[in-house]
Amino acid sequence: xxxxxxxxxITVENLTAGYGDNIIFKNVSFRVMKGEILVIxxxxxxxxxTLLKHMxxxxxxxxxxxxxxxxxxxxxxxxxxxxxxxxxxxxxxxGALFGSMTLMENVSLPLEEYTDLSSEDIGRxxxxxxxxxxxxxxENHLPSELSGGMKKRAGLARAMALDPKVLFFDEPSAGxxxxxxxxxxxxxxxxxxxxxxxxxxxxxELDSIFAIAHRVVMLxxxxxxxxxxxxxxxxxxxxxxxxxxxxxxxxxxxxGAEDQRA
Amino acid sequence: xxxxxASGRDFAIDVREEAGGETTVSLSGRISLRNLNSVRAELxxxxxxxxxxxxxxxxxxxxxxxxxxxxxxxxxxxxxxAASIPCRFANVSEETGGMLGLIDRAAVMAPLPPSAKDPExxxxxxxxxxxxxxxxxxxxxxxxxxxxxxxxxxLLNPRSVRWQDFFFYVKRAGLDGLPILALLSFLLGLIxxxxxxxxxxxxGANLYVASLVGFGMVRELGPIMTAVIIAGRSGSAFAAEIGxxxxxxxxxxxxxxxxxxxxxxxxxxxxxAMVVVPLLTLYSDxxxxxxxxxxxxxxxxxxxxTYLAQTVKSISIFDVVSSLIKAVVFAVLIAGIGCQRxxxxxxxxxxxxxxxxxxxxxxxxxxxxxxxxxxIILYYIR
Ligand SMILES: Nc1ncnc2c1ncn2[C@@H]1O[C@H](COP(=O)(O)OP(=O)(O)OP(=O)(O)O)[C@@H](O)[C@H]1O
Ligand SMILES: [Mg+2]
Numbered sequence: 044x045x046x047x048x049x050x051x052x053i054t055v056e057n058l059t060a061g062y063g064d065n066i067i068f069k070n071v072s073f074r075v076m077k078g079e080i081l082v083i084x085x086x087x088x089x090x091x092x093t094l095l096k097h098m099x100x101x102x103x104x105x106x107x108x109x110x111x112x113x114x115x116x117x118x119x120x121x122x123x124x125x126x127x128x129x130x131x132x133x134x135x136x137x138g139a140l141f142g143s144m145t146l147m148e149n150v151s152l153p154l155e156e157y158t159d160l161s162s163e164d165i166g167r168x169x170x171x172x173x174x175x176x177x178x179x180x181x182e183n184h185l186p187s188e189l190s191g192g193m194k195k196r197a198g199l200a201r202a203m204a205l206d207p208k209v210l211f212f213d214e215p216s217a218g219x220x221x222x223x224x225x226x227x228x229x230x231x232x233x234x235x236x237x238x239x240x241x242x243x244x245x246x247x248e249l250d251s252i253f254a255i256a257h258r259v260v261m262l263x264x265x266x267x268x269x270x271x272x273x274x275x276x277x278x279x280x281x282x283x284x285x286x287x288x289x290x291x292x293x294x295x296x297x298x299g300a301e302d303q304r305a
Numbered sequence: 306x307x308x309x310x311a312s313g314r315d316f317a318i319d320v321r322e323e324a325g326g327e328t329t330v331s332l333s334g335r336i337s338l339r340n341l342n343s344v345r346a347e348l349x350x351x352x353x354x355x356x357x358x359x360x361x362x363x364x365x366x367x368x369x370x371x372x373x374x375x376x377x378x379x380x381x382x383x384x385x386x387a388a389s390i391p392c393r394f395a396n397v398s399e400e401t402g403g404m405l406g407l408i409d410r411a412a413v414m415a416p417l418p419p420s421a422k423d424p425e426x427x428x429x430x431x432x433x434x435x436x437x438x439x440x441x442x443x444x445x446x447x448x449x450x451x452x453x454x455x456x457x458x459x460l461l462n463p464r465s466v467r468w469q470d471f472f473f474y475v476k477r478a479g480l481d482g483l484p485i486l487a488l489l490s491f492l493l494g495l496i497x498x499x500x501x502x503x504x505x506x507x508x509g510a511n512l513y514v515a516s517l518v519g520f521g522m523v524r525e526l527g528p529i530m531t532a533v534i535i536a537g538r539s540g541s542a543f544a545a546e547i548g549x550x551x552x553x554x555x556x557x558x559x560x561x562x563x564x565x566x567x568x569x570x571x572x573x574x575x576x577x578a579m580v581v582v583p584l585l586t587l588y589s590d591x592x593x594x595x596x597x598x599x600x601x602x603x604x605x606x607x608x609x610x611t612y613l614a615q616t617v618k619s620i621s622i623f624d625v626v627s628s629l630i631k632a633v634v635f636a637v638l639i640a641g642i643g644c645q646r647x648x649x650x651x652x653x654x655x656x657x658x659x660x661x662x663x664x665x666x667x668x669x670x671x672x673x674x675x676x677x678x679x680x681i682i683l684y685y686i687r
Contacts, residue, residue: 142653174412237403
């Protein structure tokens with residue numbers, strides 16, 4: 044918490060997104076501060092992944108914009124785009140490692156593309172990153188030879204290859220056992236504290252949320268936008284919104300509705 | 306003023322040597338992946354001529370340090386260790402300390418574990434190739450056995466076949482492939498008729514163009530042409546589809562749900578091919594003969610009637626039936642090898658590509674081999 048800056052690194056302004064005529068959310072605005080871990084919450088299908096993909100510029104918004112370091116994430120200016128790409132890393136839900144390349148080659152790829160380092164230096168940087176995610180000794184393994192949690196960590200090493208200022212995570216702990224998931228949380232916190240990396244994380248795991256989040260934003264499908272924002276403790280203890288209470292107390296929507304009627 | 310800014314670069318290195326050889330290297334500015342090479346070169350040129358008795362690296366002025374910068378610091382440490390002089394970092398800021406704290410020095414400098422791709426000796430390679438060929442052979446034979454069992458059980462229990470998939474592949478492989486097959490066969494008939502007529506004209510035997518085209522299309526070219534197109538269009542598609550399912554663990558999911566992947570995935574495709582290839586072969590024959598007829602009628606003043614009569618005279622029922630049987634065999638080979646190669650894909654996208662290629666190549670090879678066998682067998686049967 045000590046190193047959260049005052050100025051925003053990502054600004055989302057009146058973002059409206061959707062697929063075709065299907066609007067997923069409207070007029071969403073929030074900011075992510077330097078060094079902060081922001082968690083995006085919400086029920087399945089409310090558009091968390093969609094929001095994340097807009098934030099790192101994979102999709103273009105229907106309206107509004109996303110600024111990363113003051114640059115529009117949907118820019119078409121190649122130099123600006125290059126600047127953004129260098130400064131962000133993305134950990135996809137399944138890791139998205141390239142199956143035909145070893146871990147070494149996977150992590151080297153961005154370094155080879157974006158820097159002019161010698162192959163020896165690249166090798167050292169790659170091993171530095173792999174060691175950070177506890178994968179030393181797996182340099183020559185193919186992704187298919189790794190477990191799910193190892194793939195996630197390898198994906199993280201690749202996302203961190205260029206020392207990005209912002210890391211995006213789509214459900215990093217989905218499909219991991221509680222211990223591995225907790226280890227990943229610790230790793231994320233260490234990286235956040237050590238490197239000051241800003242993180243935007245989509246997750247459902249309550250434990251993770253309390254372990255890592257400095258702040259959360261909660262989306263809702265019916266409201267088509269943000270319904271709550273604050274620290275996890277604040278939301279859990281003092282929210283009056285039924286949907287937020289249900290989420291933090293694991294109450295299914297139907298039961299919650301009955302509760303409300305009673 | 307910041308020396309880094311003054312020099313027009315984003316970093317600066319300052320060296321002070323005190324009495325007794327105690328040296329202080331002050332780094333300032335940004336030390337990053339971007340300028341790693343120039344920082345290293347400058348440090349090298351500074352430290353090379355010196356023989357310091359002790360090294361202090363002052364990081365007070367460092368504004369930004371990433372993994373590239375850390376690598377430089379590690380190298381300084383290493384250099385000091387090699388020269389057996391004491392080395393320490395001074396004025397380490399919180400951020401820099403955090404970065405350095407995350408680094409496992411031993412892992413970075415450790416030698417790479419041996420690569421699986423390391424070149425081997427000739428004998429090992431011969432052995433591996435032998436094993437590969439043997440495995441290839443056994444897996445093909447095993448799959449063929451599986452497929453025959455599946456075919457047999459489909460005959461006994463037709464309701465167990467996924468007919469919906471079957472009809473889908475009939476449309477995909479058959480109907481959708483018809484236009485290109487018709488066009489190519491027509492052109493092929495045209496070419497054969499034209500080439501042969503150049504020779505036959507010398508003997509005034511124009512009429513025999515019809516015999517040649519008809520006999521050639523029905524006995525050899527129709528089935529081969531169809532098989533080649535099906536191998537390219539459908540064999541590859543089958544391999545890619547099943548290969549992708551393998552890579553995505555979809556086939557594993559099928560197995561755990563109690564499905565037999567051969568019966569579930571391969572059988573509808575193979576059955577569809579067995580129906581479609583003979584039908585397409587007939588079409589191919591027909592369009593080839595039409596192509597020949599165009600040359601015969603337009604170029605050599607034969608009437609349509611004489612041309613067709615001559616064609617019919619030159620083809621026997623035996624020829625047609627044997628060519629259809631041949632087509633069924635081709636169908637099993639192409640679709641079977643397509644599915645089998647798909648099932649062998651492991652790993653990732655690259656494997657799917659490799660096995661798709663292999664499906665087409667092996668399919669074409671098997672077609673030619675089977676065709677030669679048919680030529681010999683039919684010769685003796687007649
Ligand atoms: N590529 C797409 N094309 C059309 N609609 C899509 C696409 N991707 C997502 N959607 C729709 O957008 C909505 C939000 O999807 P999204 O993937 O963002 O949800 P999510 O909040 O990430 O859910 P989950 O927690 O299940 O991953 C869903 O209703 C989905 O049907
Ligand atoms: Mg999602």
